[in-house]
Amino acid sequence: MKATANAGSNIAFVKYWGVRKDRRHRLVPLNPSLSMTLDVARTTTTVEFLAGLRQDSCTINDRPAPPDALERVRRVLDRIRALAHRKDFARIASANHFPTSAGIASSASGFAALALAASRAAGLGEKQHNLVSVAVLGSGSACRSLYGGYVLWSPPDAGGRRPSRLRQVACEDHWQLVDLVVILTRERKAVSSEQGHLLATSSPLLKGRLASLNRLLAKVKRAILHRDLPTLGKCLEADALCMHAVMMTSRPPLLYWEPATLAVLKTVQKLRVKRGLPCYFTIDAGPNIHVITTPDRATGVGRALKKAEGVREILRCPTGRGAFFVEEPLF
Amino acid sequence: MKATANAGSNIAFVKYWGVRKDRRHRLVPLNPSLSMTLDVARTTTTVEFLAGLRQDSCTINDRPAPPDALERVRRVLDRIRALAHRKDFARIASANHFPTSAGIASSASGFAALALAASRAAGLGEKQHNLVSVAVLGSGSACRSLYGGYVLWSPPDAGGRRPSRLRQVACEDHWQLVDLVVILTRERKAVSSEQGHLLATSSPLLKGRLASLNRLLAKVKRAILHRDLPTLGKCLEADALCMHAVMMTSRPPLLYWEPATLAVLKTVQKLRVKRGLPCYFTIDAGPNIHVITTPDRATGVGRALKKAEGVREILRCPTGRGAFFVEEPLF
Numbered sequence: 001m002k003a004t005a006n007a008g009s010n011i012a013f014v015k016y017w018g019v020r021k022d023r024r025h026r027l028v029p030l031n032p033s034l035s036m037t038l039d040v041a042r043t044t045t046t047v048e049f050l051a052g053l054r055q056d057s058c059t060i061n062d063r064p065a066p067p068d069a070l071e072r073v074r075r076v077l078d079r080i081r082a083l084a085h086r087k088d089f090a091r092i093a094s095a096n097h098f099p100t101s102a103g104i105a106s107s108a109s110g111f112a113a114l115a116l117a118a119s120r121a122a123g124l125g126e127k128q129h130n131l132v133s134v135a136v137l138g139s140g141s142a143c144r145s146l147y148g149g150y151v152l153w154s155p156p157d158a159g160g161r162r163p164s165r166l167r168q169v170a171c172e173d174h175w176q177l178v179d180l181v182v183i184l185t186r187e188r189k190a191v192s193s194e195q196g197h198l199l200a201t202s203s204p205l206l207k208g209r210l211a212s213l214n215r216l217l218a219k220v221k222r223a224i225l226h227r228d229l230p231t232l233g234k235c236l237e238a239d240a241l242c243m244h245a246v247m248m249t250s251r252p253p254l255l256y257w258e259p260a261t262l263a264v265l266k267t268v269q270k271l272r273v274k275r276g277l278p279c280y281f282t283i284d285a286g287p288n289i290h291v292i293t294t295p296d297r298a299t300g301v302g303r304a305l306k307k308a309e310g311v312r313e314i315l316r317c318p319t320g321r322g323a324f325f326v327e328e329p330l331f
Numbered sequence: 332m333k334a335t336a337n338a339g340s341n342i343a344f345v346k347y348w349g350v351r352k353d354r355r356h357r358l359v360p361l362n363p364s365l366s367m368t369l370d371v372a373r374t375t376t377t378v379e380f381l382a383g384l385r386q387d388s389c390t391i392n393d394r395p396a397p398p399d400a401l402e403r404v405r406r407v408l409d410r411i412r413a414l415a416h417r418k419d420f421a422r423i424a425s426a427n428h429f430p431t432s433a434g435i436a437s438s439a440s441g442f443a444a445l446a447l448a449a450s451r452a453a454g455l456g457e458k459q460h461n462l463v464s465v466a467v468l469g470s471g472s473a474c475r476s477l478y479g480g481y482v483l484w485s486p487p488d489a490g491g492r493r494p495s496r497l498r499q500v501a502c503e504d505h506w507q508l509v510d511l512v513v514i515l516t517r518e519r520k521a522v523s524s525e526q527g528h529l530l531a532t533s534s535p536l537l538k539g540r541l542a543s544l545n546r547l548l549a550k551v552k553r554a555i556l557h558r559d560l561p562t563l564g565k566c567l568e569a570d571a572l573c574m575h576a577v578m579m580t581s582r583p584p585l586l587y588w589e590p591a592t593l594a595v596l597k598t599v600q601k602l603r604v605k606r607g608l609p610c611y612f613t614i615d616a617g618p619n620i621h622v623i624t625t626p627d628r629a630t631g632v633g634r635a636l637k638k639a640e641g642v643r644e645i646l647r648c649p650t651g652r653g654a655f656f657v658e659e660p661l662f
Contacts (some may be wrong), residue, residue, distance in 0.1 A: 204542065204573065205573070205577075208538055248575075249569070263590040265586070
């Protein structure tokens with residue numbers, strides 16, 4: 001009745017942006033996404049279902065979870081209870097081993113760990129289909145963190161013929177890269193990703209992006225299999241700019257970038273062109289920048305980035321393994 | 332054989348980005364554009380055709396024109412000579428009444444003034460069709476500066492059925508606005524507009540923008556006729572972001588923005604939301620920002636913008652008249 005799991009966050013090389021509602025009124029991404037699972041930026045979560053509890057409770061880093069997070073945790077637990085035909089409420093404790101709300105998707109690591117721990121605590125097996133469908137109720141990108149290395153998530157299609165599918169393109173041992181998370185600010189963003197996803201269809205540019213993704217995904221997969229960083233880097237920068245192009249042309253426009261975002265982005269380009277360093281940027285729905293580089297160059301790239309205007313902190317995350325069980329519970 | 336003309340620059344509310352080659356291998360914009368002609372940012376140009384000259388010569392602000400500008404001037408003059416059935420070379424002097432290469436299209440005012448002066452100097456009438464076809468050989472947007480106020484330019488269609496068409500939507504007396512040109516840098520941009528236009532078709536987002544423009548143009552025209560600044564402002568910000576979205580997703584990506592560009596852009600949004608000031612941004616192919624506001628608020632808006640990081644100078648340009656002849660020649 002009690003289980004503990006650990007999962008890493010992930011950084012998408014091909015991002016999903018925009019959602020539709022399926023027949024059950026659940027939000028489904030409009031496009032496949034491909035990410036690298038991260039080490040260091042990881043979360044440990046313990047779940048215990050207990051008879052006699054009057055409601056679900058959840059702490060994050062020893063403090064009660066904020067209402068919106070608790071709401072998402074409950075969505076996940078309700079689904080687990082339905083799958084396991086149980087009614088007990090659960091006690092949950094979660095610990096992020098990295099700064100929360102700092103441009104790293106703690107929701108991805110958190111909900112991947114929750115899905116795995118809660119499934120076992122409820123006596124469910126770890127069937128992929130169940131885990132994916134549970135994790136995405138907390139956060140779409142969380143399901144990609146179930147696997148290590150390089151992970152492709154294809155959401156179900158609109159016709160309902162092709163189900164959700166999670167696939168490991170290559171494991172973490174195939175190719176070790178580093179994600180330098182360049183943290184510019186810890187302020188909460190004005191428009192959350194959840195709200196932003198709903199605006200995507202108002203952009204006149206969305207269709208063009210969606211139509212271009214199959215080719216891009218094929219190229220990214222090939223680059224990963226061949227450990228071809230220049231090609232991968234070009235693709236991930238192009239996709240980050242393409243996603244932000246859609247964001248900034250939605251109505252109302254979403255401009256997640258800050259002046260320092262552009263300063264770091266231009267520093268990355270300069271380090272590459274002028275100093276020949278293998279580093280490439282990507283940007284999620286926020287101002288912070290992720291710089292993808294190789295383990296042997298990460299220290300030098302990090303040192304140079306630290307000097308860019310507006311940089312507060314840099315977190316170094318290698319390619320990480322998937323979600324796994326932990327023997328020691330948090331309570 | 333000698334004539335002098337004056338023309339203002341213009342700021343596009345709906346911009347053109349991307350060109351195709353027509354059957355005569357001339358570059359034609361992929362979409363219509365609509366701009367406001369500017370006062371203050373104006374150019375005076377004197378043209379004299381003289382028997383006995385061995386080649387065309389041109390000075391800009393009393394210095395010999397740089398080779399690329401001279402090349403474009405010659406294209407214009409060759410067309411004039413062909414239309415007028417003449418062979419004489421010309422002497423040209425041009426004076427910009429504002430800083431050159433500072434985010435203001437001195438090519439627009441310059442080539443509009445050149446087209447008008449050269450046509451008269453060569454003994455041609457001022458037929459619209461001739462003037463437009465001559466001005467665009469120097470710079471596409473120059474033809475819009477032939478008229479004052481608010482001007483729509485529809486380039487010829489790809490099939491060759493609809494010719495180029497220039498139309499004044501409303502004159503400068505219908506509605507006086509102010510363009511505050513916020514100058515961040517005077518460095519020459521790394522990729523010129525000419526090169527950038529050729530890259531537009533490599534963006535997966537171009538088609539989406541082109542498909543959305545007819546509706547946008549209709550809305551902008553209506554807003555001008557009704558003097559509806561909030562609607563016009565929303566449209567011009569949306570179109571600027573949409574054009575830059577196409578630019579940053581071309582291959583290679585064109586990122587004309589600097590960190591200070593975003594800082595000013597966010598200042599404009601804040602002035603509007605927090606202080607209720609009627610001001611809206613637009614950005615051409617460069618880092619500088621144009622802030623459109625009303626004459627009575629221009630001083631306050633300008634003062635607030637001056638404090639934003641990275642702002643070097645602000646030039647205040649009211650809505651201006653079209654190109655006209657000047658009695659006093661420059662030489």
